[in-house]
Amino acid sequence: MEDDKIKDLFGNFNPGLSDEFQFMKRLERSMDAVEIVRRQNLAMRHRSRKALCIAAIAGFAAGIIFALFMPVLWTWIQSISINIPHVATDIVSANYRVIGWTLLAAFSIVISLNTYDIVMSHSAVDHLKDK
Numbered sequence: 001m002e003d004d005k006i007k008d009l010f011g012n013f014n015p016g017l018s019d020e021f022q023f024m025k026r027l028e029r030s031m032d033a034v035e036i037v038r039r040q041n042l043a044m045r046h047r048s049r050k051a052l053c054i055a056a057i058a059g060f061a062a063g064i065i066f067a068l069f070m071p072v073l074w075t076w077i078q079s080i081s082i083n084i085p086h087v088a089t090d091i092v093s094a095n096y097r098v099i100g101w102t103l104l105a106a107f108s109i110v111i112s113l114n115t116y117d118i119v120m121s122h123s124a125v126d127h128l129k130d131k
Contacts, residue, residue, distance in 0.1 A: 051119035059112030066104045073100045 066073075074096050 047120065047123040051116050051123065054119050055112045055116035058115040059108045062111040063104060063108040066107055070100055070104065073103065
C-alpha cells in the first residue's frame with residue numbers, strides 16, 4: 001500500500017532541466033570555489049608547518065636553557081623541602097630529580113605550544129593583510 005503511494009509520488013515528479021549555459025556557469029562557479037578552498041588549505045598547511053618548525057626549535061631551545069639551570073633548580077627544590085612537613089620532605093628529597101625533569105618538560109611544552117599559537121595567529125594576520 002505504501003509502495004504504491006511512494007511510486008505515485010515519484011511518478012508525478014518530472015524536474016525541469018536547465019539549459020546548458022546555466023549548467024556550465026554553475027559548474028564553473030563550483031570549480032572556482034573548489035580551487036579557492038584548495039589554495040587556502042595549501043596556504044594553511046604551509047603556515048602550520050612553519051609554525052610547527054618554529055615551535056619545535058623554541059621548545060628545544062627552552063629545554064636546553066632549562067637543563068643548564070637544572071642544578072640551580074635542584075638546589076631550589078631541596079631548599080623548599082626544608083620548609084614542608086617531614087613526610088613530604090622525604091618524598092621531595094628522594095624524587096627531586098624527577099620533579100626537576102618534570103618541571104623542565106612542562107615548561108618546554110608550554111613554551112612550544114604558546115610559540116605555535118603566536119606564530120599561527122601572526123601568520124593569519126599577515127595572510128589577511130595580503131588579501
